[in-house]
Amino acid sequence: MDNILITNKEVGTFEQREDGVYLAIFPNSKDEISFEDVRKEIIRKGVVNSDFNVIRKIWEQSSGEPVKIADYFERYDTLKDKYIDIAISDNEMEAYLTLGVPEGLAEITVNDVLYKLLEYGVEMGINEKEIKRLLEAGQPARKAIVARGRPVQNGKDSNVKVLIDMDKSAKPLITEDGSVDFRNINMIKIVDKDQLLAVKEPCSQGEAGYTVTGRITEPRAGEDYPLPRGKNTYLAEDGLQLFASIIGNVFYEQDVLNVENVYVVKGNVDFSTGNISYPGDVVINGDVKSDFSVHTEGNIIVRGTVEAAELVSTSGNIDVKKGIIGTQTEKKAKIVAGGSVKALFIQEGVVSAGKDIEVGSYILNSQIHAEHDVMAIRDRGMIAGSNVFSGSCVRAKNVGSISDTKTQIKVGKIVKGDIEFKNKQLDEELEVLKEEDKLLRKRLDFLELLKKRLPHFPQEKEQELADLLDKIKKLEKIKETVVADKADFESKFIDQFGVERKIFVLQTLWPGALVGINEAVKKVESRQRRVMAVLEENQVEFKRLSLKEATGGRSDMEDDEDEEGEGS
Template identity: 35%
Template sequence: MKNPQQVPKNESVTVKISPDKMNAYIIFHIPENDGRRMTKNEIQDYLHLEGLRQGIDHEVLESLFENRNYEYLYNIARGKEAIKGEDGKVIYNFQTEKKIKPTEREDGTVDFYNLNLIENAHEGDIIAVIIAPTDGEDGYDVLGQPIFSSKGRPANVKRGRNVSSSEDGLKFFATKDGQVGVIDGKIVVSEVFEVDSDVNTSTGNINFVGSVVIRGNVLSDFKVFAAGNIDVYGVVEGATLESKGSMNLHSGVLGNGKAEIKVGGDLVAKYIENCNIIVNGNIVSEAILHSNVRCSKNIEIGGKTGLIVGGNVTAGKLIKAKVIGSNFGTHTELKVGVDPNLVEMYKKNKEEIERIKSEKTKSSQLRELLETKNKKNLLDDEKKILLEKIVHTNNFITRRIEELNEEQELLMEKIQEIENGEIKVEQKICPNVEIYISNAYMRTREDISRCTLRKEGADVKISAY
């Protein structure tokens, strides 16, 4: 017999909405004491009362009208994520990166001449096509609130020298015959400057906005700068050469301890002796002798000699040679697994930040003094103008520090992205060679034949070639 004090309790529901409002869940609570089940309309009204407007799964809801479990969490509604538009992109009708792979002749020497480094374009050629970014697709949450999408970012490309664009800005054309490439983020067509003689007193220093071809030697103390590539068919002596693009030194460098070579792309040289070299790309040569070399990517020393001896040679990823060091125990230092040029940029940025912060401290002290006097009406017009200039300068310094800090974060990310490098030796490493692979170190005490050196844990591991 039913207890008259037991009051019927009808079935009820609870709706839970996720914190991001992208999902809604319903829980059914069992009726008690002969309480009744909720009707289809009551359930729908309750969902509406809880604010659910979008993304209701009607198939799930329909099934729950007929059959449902109690105290079970049903995902009854889902929002729709906004879809970001696709970024614009550039289709280049030329190779933006030239892969250097010299051919080896039958006699064992390497052909450094026919590398086809110059990418030619003719007036009127379509050298690039820009694909515009697309609009995104808006979304919504379960409460019906819109989630706005963002449009794709436009392609990061700019016109440089000797390049025009169509009216809609989606096609780039060469306006002159020359070498096409990407330099400092801009598509440019560079005309080539040729020197049929030595670089000497008859030519003076060379500073050119395109590529430079030198048929003779580059004598000591002269300077050659090119915004494109540099090709030298003679010998480079104790000179200074810098190219934003690649560099091909067909007869090598005899630097006499004075040569300074800086390359934005890849360097190919017959041999490298007694000089300082900084390369942002790869290095291919037959020998590196008593030189200080910093290379962001790979160093491959082949041909008949394939020798690295003396000096300090650093590469971001790979050092490959036939022989490293000498039988006389010439001290030679190799480093891989870190981009030396990124590290140098990070160091310079850090010094610049410290210098600017010091300037800001001095400027702020003067600003505080002038502001204190200004509140007491003790500043003449000249000092008031000075105060305005100091405020403007401080604001500029603050923005500059923020920019440099952002650059530092990006540089550190790039530095940390570099995986451990390796050293590959086709014939042997001689004694007295210091080897650094990331933070692992070893010094050779005896000849090591045909080997590959990698970092394993905190040590340098030697394995077969």
């Protein structure tokens, strides 16, 4: 047994036994001896066939227990030195073997070359197969590469990929015939609940590099960039996928993806936004310009005016802060709400509500249909030149006008004319939906044809194709709702049990107006003041309201009765 001495201090043992060669490093000696010291000591002893991977583990563990490092003790023959030459590149990334062919000596073995490599400090990246090939060739070799280092591989940064096309630049719809529809420009990005929004490839730690001499270069770990998680989104358990937690509009804000069931238009609905079709609530901070439409299943709030445009809310309310004003031609404003409609005024409009319709100032030259109440009791509170139907009650300050404009107010049961009016509204709504569906399907056919013909279909077109399919699916649901409404309209609204139908005129009811309750209709022959129209024995009768009944004690509803007489 030989002791291993480093600076005259015993740090381990080197022993040849019957079954092989053993090495031990004493406990606590690792701090006093480097692996390079151990390697040099083994080479000094001339051992050719030692396994330096095993020797490194022995040094790292320093247990003091002898561990086998070779099957037998083979010493290097120094006479072979003149036939084996090792060189190392300046950057220590390659080691070269120059090989001669010995004469009259034992052959050079792979272990001989390995020994010389280790003697020169080459311990990593050694290509034993190449060494064997060179020796078996039996020919001299000059500076053959027999060891290579490995460059450090720094870690890759995480890669976040957003799966939704977030390009919100205006893209007009190009139809099959090549024409351009600037009102349908696909500005809203709608996602479903639990829809995958983004994925992340995690960062990597990289891979350490080394030189042939065993110098290690640690890698720089990749940067970990988070998924852009915003409002109403959630991460998968592994943190590598981002999903929408609600159905709604997806948008970037402060570098994160947010999903909101409220879609906000900062300005007007016009050529800059195109038509809007959205499943949630819509807030428009400007106006809705003529010939544009807003379709939704939720509420619609317009902070400006609605021109000769179309607003449809299948199950929500519509609130127009500055009024509805169509044109005197056939281009009237069309408003349909499953809930209630509120507006500062309605002029040249066709308005239908599943609940109430309330205006702040007046209803003029319009067609109004409310399944519950119609109210015009603030400011002027006027209804003139209009056809108004209510399922239960109408309240207005003034009905008709001094110029005898045609005005009709009806409450109660739906009669033939009312059914025709409502059906006409539903037909018009259905026609608009069908036309929108037709345009979408034309575009779909065009894109599918393009996909078949192009060898490489652009990613943005692929996304547009997916968006179109989603829109068509949602449009079909809306169409089904309208068709169902049309089918059961008459049976649904023929009567409302327990509701007493009345018409309240809190200031003036002008001659020429038609007032109807259920099937009974009465033409106003003379000016009436503060009256309530009721049904008595299937006849419409007017009853006088007291000032208190007319105003309800409200200061904004002063009685402006003049000196003229009143009819009865």
